[in-house]
Amino acid sequence: MHTLLTSTKTETFKIFSNKKFVVLFFISVFISLFASSVNLISTRKLGGPLINNATIPAFVLNFMSSLFLPLFTIMLTSDLFSGEISDKSIIMSLVRPITRNKLYVSKILAIGTSLFVLLIGTFVITEITSFIGGNISYCLEKLPFYIMAYVSAVVPIILLAIITAFFSQFTRSGSLTVIIMICTSVLISALTIIFPEVTPFMPTTYLSWHQNFYSSLNFTKIINELLYILAYGIIFMFAGSYLFYQKDI
Numbered sequence: 001m002h003t004l005l006t007s008t009k010t011e012t013f014k015i016f017s018n019k020k021f022v023v024l025f026f027i028s029v030f031i032s033l034f035a036s037s038v039n040l041i042s043t044r045k046l047g048g049p050l051i052n053n054a055t056i057p058a059f060v061l062n063f064m065s066s067l068f069l070p071l072f073t074i075m076l077t078s079d080l081f082s083g084e085i086s087d088k089s090i091i092m093s094l095v096r097p098i099t100r101n102k103l104y105v106s107k108i109l110a111i112g113t114s115l116f117v118l119l120i121g122t123f124v125i126t127e128i129t130s131f132i133g134g135n136i137s138y139c140l141e142k143l144p145f146y147i148m149a150y151v152s153a154v155v156p157i158i159l160l161a162i163i164t165a166f167f168s169q170f171t172r173s174g175s176l177t178v179i180i181m182i183c184t185s186v187l188i189s190a191l192t193i194i195f196p197e198v199t200p201f202m203p204t205t206y207l208s209w210h211q212n213f214y215s216s217l218n219f220t221k222i223i224n225e226l227l228y229i230l231a232y233g234i235i236f237m238f239a240g241s242y243l244f245y246q247k248d249i
Helices: 002-016 019-046 053-086 090-095 100-131 136-152 154-168 174-194 196-201 203-213 219-246
Strands: none
Touching: 002 053, 002 100, 019 053, 019 100, 053 090, 053 100, 053 136, 053 154, 053 174, 053 203, 090 100, 100 136, 100 154, 100 219, 136 154, 136 203, 154 174, 154 203, 154 219, 174 196, 174 203, 196 203, 203 219
């Protein structure tokens, strides 16, 4: 357990020093401030806000989860696996007294930890901006729901990281892994449009799982979707770790 935690800490610091992570954080800050600024300007010029200030946290989270977070997760995961194999830097990680399986798990945990920190930081910023010019009582009323939404948003993102790590075992190029994941996502989206009945069985369907926590909670739906997420996570985690263990590095 100690080696797993140490490796997770090392991989997390590695992510925090990644320029992509810094850029994504500033993007989230910019989106939050931009939404608040547009509201203030529209209130003065048009007599009312374009977006309810109290819903800015939900607006930012939905926007991030639909585009930037998935793309960043794919790029980050491919860098930690295929990228490190490509430039041979993963050998330095294997020199440490840690098994391949633990190294694989620690990388996934590090991705989850860094994204969780990013989401919490984004939540704090969006909450501050929502109080500017917003209805204070309504903001406080929605606060517990938004906390749950931001915390839960990391769950499907970790699933995406696990799936990306699985596909990265078939390549030695981070860029190729990103292309494979993007093409797979497009294919899945096309399949769900042509055959809507397969939508519940597609892992990408649950990237919006956090939206279940915005208002009254439907526990049956939340648990059912969580079970799908866990099932996909367990399958791809075991398959990916096995391939990583057998991979010639």
